[in-house]
Amino acid sequence: MATEQTAARVTRRRVRTRARLLDAAFTVFAAKGFGRVSIEEVCEAAGFSRGAFYSNFATLDELFFALYQERADLIAEQVADALALDGPVLDVPASVARVTEVLLLDVDWLLVKTDFLVHAARRPAVAQALLDHRARLRGAIADRLPRAAGHTLPAALGDADGAAHAVVAAYDGVTTQLLLDRDVEAARAWLGHLLTALLTDGSTTPHES
Amino acid sequence: MATEQTAARVTRRRVRTRARLLDAAFTVFAAKGFGRVSIEEVCEAAGFSRGAFYSNFATLDELFFALYQERADLIAEQVADALALDGPVLDVPASVARVTEVLLLDVDWLLVKTDFLVHAARRPAVAQALLDHRARLRGAIADRLPRAAGHTLPAALGDADGAAHAVVAAYDGVTTQLLLDRDVEAARAWLGHLLTALLTDGSTTPHES
DNA sequence: TCCATCGGATACGTGAATGTATCGGATACG
């Protein structure tokens, strides 16, 4: 829409307060859940009063959306990087290990992310945005998968996009368990097993943990 | 604890109002999300006033827990039945189809279930109860899986319990996508693909949809 | 250095949800 010139000046102060609000919101959302957080709590955690909030956002939903987009984009980027690290050929086990590390880094993020999922599930517009984001993430994976060395990407999953779909599903599935038992290491191991089981045919068996 | 004799009399009326409250709660929770529902809304939907609620539950959390347990137990039972339908040998594709049907029946239930997940994720005691429930469900699956005819349950998943774990993870993963796109049929197909991919080795390929 | 504009704080009124305390009617039992 408007370039930074025509748009109302965004002072340095403003971007900092906005960032502080977003950070504080992440903390509070992770701790209590989006549904149980008031605008005032976020402001308090950020060290502002409510006026600051209403000057930057119209509603808590809006802030939540901005918060999700910011972090999700960051993670998508990291995943893409993790898959791009190899040369022209993809080393599947190594990539799985790196991606696993990135995706299951922070339980707090998973909490907020799941909160956002149920939030979006009841708001078609938000759901669409989330679907788009997931599609982009899958695209980044699918683009890289065909370069797998020697592997036939065999499974009943169909094409590369199907495989990417399966990867995301495995991630989401492991996330659910992790949210309950909070065992990050076990979750990483599990995700690794699932991904290798899905991405390699039955003949190849992964090394035991 | 107390048998029905020693316990305070439970009149017929009481069980009916309790059931009506739970049903109404399910509807309202599915529509707006647990976090955005007031006690009064539940009572209104059930056709009662708040007095009825406080006479049956101490808090909304308590009602939520009862609601989840009721429905989850019912579904676990249905899954067990679906797997028990075969004779001594398990017909994997048929079982997968039946289980898929049971698990992805109702989007409203998935909404409430996911709400409960994030709810439990922040309350250790509730999380433990949910973990127990999931363990029971996995047990029911793992008990049946070894009877698979001819199949070696090959994958990198380890024993039968590992395979059951994978089944649940696939279910959870597909659920996430379904919550966003609301395409039940696609979700069923996907879950079917994932399960067959996980439970059969690479040599066996499922029929195309 | 002065001034105009902007960002954030404070104060206020409003609506809603909560939990309790009390009341009236139905139900089961003698």
Place this chain on the structure above:
DNA sequence: CGTATCCGATACATTCACGTATCCGATGGA
């Protein structure tokens, strides 16, 4: 048929979050 008990409704006071309107100080340009 009477009665004690229990269940659910109503009324009430309190707390809490919201959104707005107004005000003060800071920031950045002239």
